[in-house]
Amino acid sequence: MTPNTSAIEHAAPEPQSLAANPIISVRDLVHRYQNRTALGGISFDVRPAELFGLLGPNGSGKTTLFRILSTLMAPSAGTAVIAGLNVVRDPAELRRHIGVVFQAQSVDPKLTAYENLWHQGHLYGLHGPALKARIEEILTRVGLLDRAQDRVESFSGGMQRRVELAKGLLHHPEVLLLDEPTTGLDPGARRDLWQYLRVLRDQEHVSVIVTTHLMEEAERCDRLAILNEGKLVALGTPEELTREIGGDVILLEARDPEALAEQIRTRFHVDATVMDANVRLEIENGHRFIPDVVEAFPGEIHALSVRKPTLEDVFIHRTGHRFWNEEPADEKKSKKKKKH
Amino acid sequence: MATAAIPASRAPSVGVLLPAFTLWWREVVRFYRQRGRVAGVILSPLLFWIVIGSGFGTSFRSGQAAGQQHYLDYFYPGALVMIVLFTAIFTMMSVIEDRNEGFLLSVLVAPVPRAAIVLGKVLGGTTLATIQGLIFLVFAPLVGVHMTLASFGLIVLTVFLTSFALTALGFAIAWPMDSSQSFHAIINLFLIPLWLLSGALFPLSGASRWIRAVMYINPLTYGVEALRTLMYPLAPSSLSFTLTASILTLVLFTMFMFGLAFAVANRRTVGSR
Known part of the structure; x- marks a missing residue:
């Protein structure tokens, strides 16, 4: 059997020609809960180093899609391949390649920023001086190095989000998945976060997937998929779609x-x-x-x-x-x- | 199809120990940074011990199995097990908090085996419960307990095993739950009676037939009994089995509970919400 990425390409050629191999490839993804279809057959690709938005109202299926992509849930049918790894067959290996930032707070407020990242690094097999150096690097990146030894509970909402982001990026993921990352942030902190996501894409070539229910945020993405009632209703750059x-x-x-x-x-x-x-x-x-x-x-x-x-x-x-x-x-x- | 998945598994694994260590570390640090929790688990059993012990003391004097012991002395090992029970079970409430806050999600999407999650969390709770139990040993000289190095070692072992088993039980109860209210309900319904019927409050010998049956199958009985034998070697034992048998039963109980926690954690794959 050939590696599964090429198998998928042969099985379902994409109409749009992609410059490079997609970093994420979703094909006919279906997910049913007991009595409800959350995803009714969704297909799209994400290119490397792209800022990709998943836009949809509440209940559109974007959270389900996010959970499947972040390996928390297996789809009922269809495939999702990230960085050449199937979310169902290789979740353990895939988890090393993705960073996930959830909408809910995952940092421990009782720990300092440094301790949170130290803990997170261990979960990804990082340790010792290499981990220490990486923590300092990433805290510098998100502008929190001077607050490294402060407990996260003393941070503002925007700063806590930056720690979340640092957690997600600590292990150098190729793909960063963010679920409604600007929830609860003031406009200034929102702008900063998007600025940082663009830097990430341009300088570190990370592919960033963001779910959002905010139109003005979706407009900042390179490309976006619009979901409604579990279906993909539009796919393209914001300009293409509005034009x-x-x-x-x-x-x-x-x-x-x-x-x-x-x-x-x-x-x-x-x-x-x-x-x-x-x-x-x-x-x-x-x-x-x-x-x-x-x-x-x-x-x-x-x-x-x-x-x-x-x-x-x-x-x-x-x-x-x-x-x-x-x-x-x-x-x-x-x-x-x-x-x- | 199956062959396609093989190349991925060649990558070196993160392993169990490092993630388990870090989860253990967090559990312990987090606990001691919450002053209220520390005070609660130390003070409430202490109050229980003194209030119940003193109150029951007079009416209990006629009880045959307690012999010439003062009730406060008799109750001492039971109070220690209660501290262990409270600490062990309540630390595992953090499983529910972690799930509701999103912390657990971030662990579940990390390349960490489930075994590491169970081991780290349960060892964290075990450490805390053991430490709280041992702190209570400070009062031992007041109730006429004289320990040798050997009996102290065995007491620590018994406290550790009881802590481990109860923390694992707490983990198994907490893992599928979404709210701490239902967790409290289970504790009141199930765990408090488990403790009441462990020989902590009253000796087995005086109990009615069916209560005695419950006490015999209650694993906590063996923890209480082992501690009582170790602390008061001269007092008449209310059970017919030896210290070795008690400790071996505890070991089996501990292994069973850890297996249960592991099975529960593997069954639920999603933080479903």
Whole structure:
């Protein structure tokens, strides 16, 4: 039998041509809990030294995917290969090649920053002077060397996250997996973290996979996969994805949005939908359309906005509903929600 | 297909000892940095011993097996086992905390064999419970215990074995749990009676037939009995078996409990949430 990476490449050739061999290769990944399908057949590749985002609302399956990639859970079907190692068949070996930063705090607040890393190093077989040198190196990297001997419980949220990051990077992983890494951080600490992830990618060529439910974070990724209800709904660079919508997004505030949407559909032959009591439509050259629509329905429109599409629009475009399903929704959407 | 997995296993393993050592170290350091916990496990059994011991003392005098012993003396080995029980079981509450906080996840994604996790955590708890038990030995001269070097060594061994077995039991109980409340419930339902029926509070000989049966199959009985024999070699033993038999039973119990902890840790592969 040939090594499994090449076997997979032959079995399922990717439509997009990749410059280098993918560092992560996910094929037809399925995961079912007792009564619920969390992942319904997902395939994508991550390139080496790429900042890759997994974007999806809560319950989209991204946490399940994260757990499978970090070897905590075996998928029901399909394969995931990281750095040439299968997550199901070679978890023990794979664990040396990946660094994982969980959303929940994994540093021990009763230990100092140095002790936390000392402990972590032992779990990866590092010890003695080499470990000491590496701890000092990584603490310098995350800017905490002067606080090395302080207990983590005295640190701010942003500093604790940096210790988490240092833990994940201590053993020089090729792939770093981060689950919602900016949860609970203030904007400054958030910016610092993303800055550091880019440095990591550029200088150490680490492939970074980040799950997030925040659009503005997803926009900072090199490429991203958008998940919804266990399906991959979009894959590409943020620019590619927003460009594909084309033109502009127009939102109209109206007295009777349903009626207005209906009238716009018959009169202008565009796909106007109602979303959060607004009429929403995607259209080329929005600025030219606006005078027409305002004149066509005098007094009907209270306010309007026109903007370039965002990742949220990509999500709406691909799924037909808003990213935040739990927000006040009209009846059509609440029916959709009840399927679960 | 199976052959494809072989190359990966050629890489040198992290081994069991280094990760087990570091988990043991964390367990011990963490404990002594929480002053409240230290005070709790030392003071509460001490209070128990003095309050229960003094209170029961007068009404117990007529009990035949205690002989001429004062109840505070009789109760001393039982109180020591209680300290060990409390410390051992409560240190394993850290398993639940680790799981809820995410610390355990970071250990589970490290290239560490499950055996190392069990060994490190259980030895950590064992160390703490043994130390707390030995600290209590400071009071031994007050209750008329005279130890030789040999009997001291055997007392340490007995305390260690009891600690190890109970910590492993605590690990096995805590591993599948998500909340410390349910852990407390199990302790109250199961472990406190286990201690009550170990001969710690009252001697076997005076008990009714079915309680005596429970005491005979209760592994803690052998810990209490071994300690009592070692501390009061002249007092009449309430059991019909020897010190060697007690200690051997403890060894078997310890091995069984560690096996149980290991099996439980291997069964659950995910920090499911």
